Amino acid sequence: MRLFKKKSTEILEGDLTPMIDMTFQLIAFFMLLINFSEVDRAEEILLPSSALAVPPVVRPDYQIILNLEPSGDVVFEGQKNGIDVLNPLLSRQVDAAAREGIRDPSDIAVIIRSHKDTPTGIVQELIAKCQESELQSFSLRVKDRINQ
Amino acid sequence: MQMSISEPEEIKINMTAMIDIVFQLLVFFIMTFKVVAMEGDFNIKMPLASESADSLDEELPDLITVRLEAGENGNISSIIVDDSETLREATMFPDLTNIVEERLAADGDPEQGSETEVEFDIAYNLKYSYTVKAIGAVSGKVLKNGDIKTLVKKVKFKDVGNGF
Numbered sequence: 001m002r003l004f005k006k007k008s009t010e011i012l013e014g015d016l017t018p019m020i021d022m023t024f025q026l027i028a029f030f031m032l033l034i035n036f037s038e039v040d041r042a043e044e045i046l047l048p049s050s051a052l053a054v055p056p057v058v059r060p061d062y063q064i065i066l067n068l069e070p071s072g073d074v075v076f077e078g079q080k081n082g083i084d085v086l087n088p089l090l091s092r093q094v095d096a097a098a099r100e101g102i103r104d105p106s107d108i109a110v111i112i113r114s115h116k117d118t119p120t121g122i123v124q125e126l127i128a129k130c131q132e133s134e135l136q137s138f139s140l141r142v143k144d145r146i147n148q
Numbered sequence: 149m150q151m152s153i154s155e156p157e158e159i160k161i162n163m164t165a166m167i168d169i170v171f172q173l174l175v176f177f178i179m180t181f182k183v184v185a186m187e188g189d190f191n192i193k194m195p196l197a198s199e200s201a202d203s204l205d206e207e208l209p210d211l212i213t214v215r216l217e218a219g220e221n222g223n224i225s226s227i228i229v230d231d232s233e234t235l236r237e238a239t240m241f242p243d244l245t246n247i248v249e250e251r252l253a254a255d256g257d258p259e260q261g262s263e264t265e266v267e268f269d270i271a272y273n274l275k276y277s278y279t280v281k282a283i284g285a286v287s288g289k290v291l292k293n294g295d296i297k298t299l300v301k302k303v304k305f306k307d308v309g310n311g312f
Contacts, residue, residue, distance in 0.1 A: 016163060016167070020163070020167065020170070023167075023170050023171065023174055024170065026174055026177075027170065027173050027174050027177060030174070030177030030178065030181055031177060033181065034177060034180065034181065047187065048276060048277035048280040048281070050188065050190070050280055050281070050283075050284040051284070051290055051296070052188075052190075052284040052287045052288045052289075052290070052296060053187075053188025053189055053190055053284070054188050054189055054190075054191070055186060055187070055188045055189075056187075056188070056189055111189070114276050115276065116275065116276055116277035116280075117222070117275050117276065117277065118275070118276045119222060119272055119273045119274065119275065119276070120216075120270045120271070120272070120273075120274045120275070120276050120278075120279045121270070121271075121272030121273065121274075123276055123279070124270070124305055127194055127305065131194060136193065136194055136195055137191075137193065138191070138192050138193070138194055139189035139190065139191050139192075140189065140190040140191075140192065140280065140283070141187050141188070141189055142187065142188055142189075142190065142280050143185050143186070143187055143188075144185070144186035144187055144188040
């Protein structure tokens with residue numbers, strides 16, 4: 001007795017076009033949002049928060065980002081240094097800015113990203129060290145808090 | 149003469165390899181994606197000592213001095229405004245905002261805020277988060293409707309080494 005009728009073995013091909021379209025859009029989305037400037041940020045630094053800080057609208061012509069740890073170490077371009085040995089690094093940055101046409105060191109923006117528990121005296125020491133390289137324009141970076 | 153017209157053959161491209169790569173790219177971007185919190189700046193101008201001496205002839209802005217004193221573990225203990233008013237309560241930061249706001253209002257000129265300068269004299273071991281809180285307190289206040297009222301725009305630190 002024959003129980004089952006033999007079915008035709010036709011290959012089913014689904015239309016993959018919408019899926020590929022959507023996948024490419026997702027890739028484009030993530031590619032646009034990916035942040036390659038992680039070297040400027042030190043993940044272990046927890047910034048203090050404030051609702052009154054001004055979000056940076058225009059990127060300065062030349063900026064130096066200094067990440068300050070509670071211990072007093074400065075993370076700069078992915079390397080950890082003590083404040084005492086910063087002068088050569090800062091001088092190199094001032095020279096690099098001059099090569100890009102920024103001759104006046106006061107036009108260089110120094111962005112200080114300090115951990116919230118760092119003693120303020122250490123922050124001031126860092127500012128004083130930057131002043132030795134004739135840097136004068138400082139920004140204290142904080143986490144933006146929308147609602148206070 | 150009869151010409152034979154052959155039916156166009158359907159060309160099929162094998163998409164499997166491309167889809168594999170595309171999915172690997174997608175997984176890479178999803179895994180490396182990191183949501184970064186919004187950040188803002190408090191701008192402070194710290195001119196060099198020699199330049200400060202050169203500009204002595206210029207008209208000096210109204211100056212409010214604020215001392216931040218630290219207690220145990222680097223927590224804030226009190227705020228002293230112009231060596232006269234001492235704030236110790238839990239509401240010391242809103243009180244500081246009110247004092248600055250009253251000072252600016254007493255001058256009558258709404259643009260006075262841009263001219264007035266606040267100089268902070270901060271204890272060495274005070275935690276940085278309190279310093280930022282104090283700078284925020286003199287910089288402005290958040291109104292009930294969510295708008296921000298700007299108070300003082302110029303902020304500076306007293307010379308390093310004057311911690312107490």
